[in-house]
Amino acid sequence: MAEAESSLHTYAPNWSKLSKDDVIDKVKGILYGQAIGDAIGLATEFMTKAEAKKYYGKNGPSSYKVIVPDMHRERWLQGDWTDDTDQMLLILLGVVENNGKVLKEDFAKRMWNWTKEGYAELGDRGGMGIGMTTHHTINHQMFLDDPHKAANDIWESSNRFLAANGAAMRTSVLGIVNFNDLTKVWENTKEISLTTHADPRCTASCIAITTAIALMLQGEYDPLNKKSLDQLVHRCLQKAQEYLTSNDHKKELVDHAKTKSWDKLKLDDRKTMGYTFKTMGAGFFAxxxxxxxxxxxxxLVMEAGDADTNGAVAGAMMGCKFGFKKLPEDLLQFPHRKWLDRKVHQFLVTIGLTDQQQSKVDQGESQTEKERDQENQKEDTLDQTETVNKNTKGDNQAEAMNQGRDVGDKNQDQKDIAITKDENQGAQGESKDAKDDNQVEGMNQGTDVEDKNEDQKDIAITKDDNQGTQDASQDAKDNQEKVADRDASKDDKKENQDAMDGQDTRSLDQNQDQPPGDQEVTTESMDHSTTTASSSTE
Structure with missing residues (x-):
C-alpha cells in the first residue's frame, strides 16, 4: 500500500514530453531561479526607480557585492535570500517529509514553528519577514486546527480588503509537485494559498503561476516559441479567472498578466507595490x-518597489523557461548554497526525479554527513560569535542598530498602504487615515517588543558561547538594561501598547507587531541570525 501511495507522487516518463534530464534542469531552474530573484531583488527593495538608478546606474547591481549597505540592506549577508524563499522551502520540506504529499495542516505547523525558530541550522532565532496578513492569521486561535478558517476570519474582518502577495511569493514549488496532474496542482495550490490568504485574487494569482510552471514541465508548450508561449499564458489566465467572481477582478488579472511594459505595472508605487496582481504580472511579463x-x-530589479518578492516569482518562472544551466553562476553563490543543494536534492529524490545512488551528494553518505554537520556547526558558531561581538560593542553600536530599524521602517512604511487601491477607492477617506495611525502604533509596538526579545536571546547566546567571559556577559546585560530603559521611555509615548500586548495570547514569540488594514509586518534577517522589525506588503 505504501508503495502504491508513493507512486502517485513520483515522476514517471509519461509525465512529460521532455526528457528526464530536461525536467530536472527546469525544476532546479525554478527553485534556484526563485532564490536568485529574491536575493538580488533585495538590492532595490522599497526604493523608487529613481533611487535605484541613483545607486546602481542604468544596468542595475552587477553582483551581490555592490548591494548598497544602507541601514536596511546591511542586515543581510551578501547574497542571502529573504522570507519569500524561506516560505517556499517550508513547502518543499513538507513534501519531502510527507512522502510527496502537500498537506495544509503540515504547512500551517511549519509556518508556526518557523515564526518561532526559523531555520535553526542556519543560525536563525525566529522566522524573518512575516507579512501582516500571515501574521494575523498565524495568531488566530484556530490557525493550527483549521488554518483556512483562520485566514478567512482575518480577511472578513478587513472587509475583504486584504489581497497581498504573500501567497504568490512562495507558490512556485507547487507547480512542480504532481506536475503531470493539473487538477492536483490546482488543489495543492489553493490549499496552501488559503492557509494564510483568503482573498480570491491571491488564489487566482497562485493558480496562474503554478499552472504555467506545470505546463512548461509537461512540455505541452515551448516557452521559447512566442506562439506556443502565448497559448500557454492564455490557458493559465483562463483557469485563474475561474477562481474569481468579480468581472472587474477577472479583467484586472488579465491586464496585469498581459501588460506591455514594466512601466504600466508601476511596481514602485508605494501605495500598491504589494498587491498580488502586481507580483503575478511581473512574473508573467518576465x-x-x-x-x-x-x-x-x-x-525587474531596477523597477524597484517590492523587488525581492517580484524577483522571486519572476526568477522561478524564468528559471523554468531557461533551466538551471542558463542561470548566472555568480548569482548562485548564496551564503547557504551547500545547505540549499542538499534540500533540493532531497526534494528531487522524493518526487522521483533522481536516485540516491545517482547523486554525488549521497556517495559515502555516512562519512560526508558528519562532515556536513561539522561544517554547519562551524558556520553557526561563527554567526553566533559575530552576533555576540555586535552586542558587546557598546552604546554606539546599539544606537546605530536602532537607527537602522528606524530607516528600514520608514522605507517600508511607504510600501504598506492600500494594495487594492483601485478596488477600494470609496473606502479610503477616514478609514485609511485610521489604518495609517494604527500602523504607526503597531510598528512601534513591534519594534519595542522585538528589541526586548532580541536582547534576551543575545544574552542567552553570550552565556552559551562565552560562559567563562564575564565581561561579555555583563556587557550583554548592560545592553539589555539600556534597551529596557529605552523601551520604557517609548512605552510612555504609546497609550495603547499594553492593551495590544494583552490581546494576543499566541504571539509569535512576542516579536511581531500588529498593524491594521492591508499592510503586513515583517521581521527580516541579515544573516539568518539577527532580527529587526519592519513592515511589508507580503
Missing part, C-alpha cells in the same frame, strides 16, 4: 519577454 535570465531579472 516569462513572456525574457531572452536572457540575467538581463530580465536586472530590468
Amino acid at each position: 516569462l513572456q519577454n525574457s531572452k536572457d535570465f540575467r538581463k530580465t531579472i536586472m530590468e
Whole structure:
C-alpha cells in the first residue's frame, strides 16, 4: 500500500514530453531561479526607480557585492535570500517529509514553528519577514486546527480588503509537485494559498503561476516559441479567472498578466507595490519577454518597489523557461548554497526525479554527513560569535542598530498602504487615515517588543558561547538594561501598547507587531541570525 501511495507522487516518463534530464534542469531552474530573484531583488527593495538608478546606474547591481549597505540592506549577508524563499522551502520540506504529499495542516505547523525558530541550522532565532496578513492569521486561535478558517476570519474582518502577495511569493514549488496532474496542482495550490490568504485574487494569482510552471514541465508548450508561449499564458489566465467572481477582478488579472511594459505595472508605487496582481504580472511579463535570465531579472530589479518578492516569482518562472544551466553562476553563490543543494536534492529524490545512488551528494553518505554537520556547526558558531561581538560593542553600536530599524521602517512604511487601491477607492477617506495611525502604533509596538526579545536571546547566546567571559556577559546585560530603559521611555509615548500586548495570547514569540488594514509586518534577517522589525506588503 505504501508503495502504491508513493507512486502517485513520483515522476514517471509519461509525465512529460521532455526528457528526464530536461525536467530536472527546469525544476532546479525554478527553485534556484526563485532564490536568485529574491536575493538580488533585495538590492532595490522599497526604493523608487529613481533611487535605484541613483545607486546602481542604468544596468542595475552587477553582483551581490555592490548591494548598497544602507541601514536596511546591511542586515543581510551578501547574497542571502529573504522570507519569500524561506516560505517556499517550508513547502518543499513538507513534501519531502510527507512522502510527496502537500498537506495544509503540515504547512500551517511549519509556518508556526518557523515564526518561532526559523531555520535553526542556519543560525536563525525566529522566522524573518512575516507579512501582516500571515501574521494575523498565524495568531488566530484556530490557525493550527483549521488554518483556512483562520485566514478567512482575518480577511472578513478587513472587509475583504486584504489581497497581498504573500501567497504568490512562495507558490512556485507547487507547480512542480504532481506536475503531470493539473487538477492536483490546482488543489495543492489553493490549499496552501488559503492557509494564510483568503482573498480570491491571491488564489487566482497562485493558480496562474503554478499552472504555467506545470505546463512548461509537461512540455505541452515551448516557452521559447512566442506562439506556443502565448497559448500557454492564455490557458493559465483562463483557469485563474475561474477562481474569481468579480468581472472587474477577472479583467484586472488579465491586464496585469498581459501588460506591455514594466512601466504600466508601476511596481514602485508605494501605495500598491504589494498587491498580488502586481507580483503575478511581473512574473508573467518576465516569462513572456525574457531572452536572457540575467538581463530580465536586472530590468525587474531596477523597477524597484517590492523587488525581492517580484524577483522571486519572476526568477522561478524564468528559471523554468531557461533551466538551471542558463542561470548566472555568480548569482548562485548564496551564503547557504551547500545547505540549499542538499534540500533540493532531497526534494528531487522524493518526487522521483533522481536516485540516491545517482547523486554525488549521497556517495559515502555516512562519512560526508558528519562532515556536513561539522561544517554547519562551524558556520553557526561563527554567526553566533559575530552576533555576540555586535552586542558587546557598546552604546554606539546599539544606537546605530536602532537607527537602522528606524530607516528600514520608514522605507517600508511607504510600501504598506492600500494594495487594492483601485478596488477600494470609496473606502479610503477616514478609514485609511485610521489604518495609517494604527500602523504607526503597531510598528512601534513591534519594534519595542522585538528589541526586548532580541536582547534576551543575545544574552542567552553570550552565556552559551562565552560562559567563562564575564565581561561579555555583563556587557550583554548592560545592553539589555539600556534597551529596557529605552523601551520604557517609548512605552510612555504609546497609550495603547499594553492593551495590544494583552490581546494576543499566541504571539509569535512576542516579536511581531500588529498593524491594521492591508499592510503586513515583517521581521527580516541579515544573516539568518539577527532580527529587526519592519513592515511589508507580503
